[in-house]
Amino acid sequence: MTIRRAGIAAATTIALLGLGACGSDEPESEPTSAASEPSEEATEDAPAATEGSPAWAKPFTTPGEKIATVEAGDVTVDVYQVGTAKATKTGNFVDPEKNEPIIDEGDEIVFVNYVVTNNGDPIDLGSSLVDVESRYVDWPYLQGMDGITDSALYEEQDVQTLGVSEIADPAVYTLGKGETFAYGENFRYEKGTELEIEVRYTPVDAEGELLHDDRVEGEGKGTIS
Secondary structure: OOOOOOOHHHHHOOOOOOOOOOOOOOOOOEEOOOOOOOOOOOOOOOOOOOOOOOOOEOOOOOOOEEEEEEEEOOEEEEEEEEEEEEOOOOOOEEEOOOOEEOOOOOOEEEEEEEEEEEOOOOEEEOOOOOEEEEEEOOOOOOOOOOOOOOHHHHHHHOOOOOOEOOOOOOOOEEEOOOOEEEEEEEEEOOOOOEEEEEEEEOEEOOOOOEOHHHOEEEEEEEEOO
8 A cells, every 4th residue: 555644645646556576475455446545635724733843734633542652763753543443435455366355344444643753953854754654564465554545534533644734835844853743544453463663754955856865764563452
């Protein structure tokens, strides 16, 4: 699936990734039809960011239980398990062996929230902001985990699908020292299963061009209760 997620590009469409590693024995899940996320355009009357957040960030809360903290350079990501709900629709991929959706309508899904804090000098981020990818340790596919798009469910869980409320041009989002933003995702609920969590970000220059040599990564683990 995707990184789902903090970045502007992730808001307009789910990247249907072909599953990476050549020669792997891991199966490739197949996208269902119409696997596009609705556009979430920023508005001029967007609400003010949460105190301690940059002006471009959406307001957020931190409901649920913290299940992990992952560090990537000076950036810390606290992962919260927020709550569960019944899927209101099928997910975006199907199991190629069973020809069935990985998430079917009525399946139980879990929402997690990623709370991102910069503990060091200000960082200029691009449209992907800070990408967090969570996978169950027994996830059998090469791509990221599946989820569903339902803004009403996200609202009920008090989780944002995007970290930004204002689109910058050029795409430069400065995350100052001590500043925080948050966004979340959902995936199939597997109680008691460990998550492998990867965090990555690539700073940008004043024109919004990625500085690939400065890419930062980190990883950690947590368990869905």
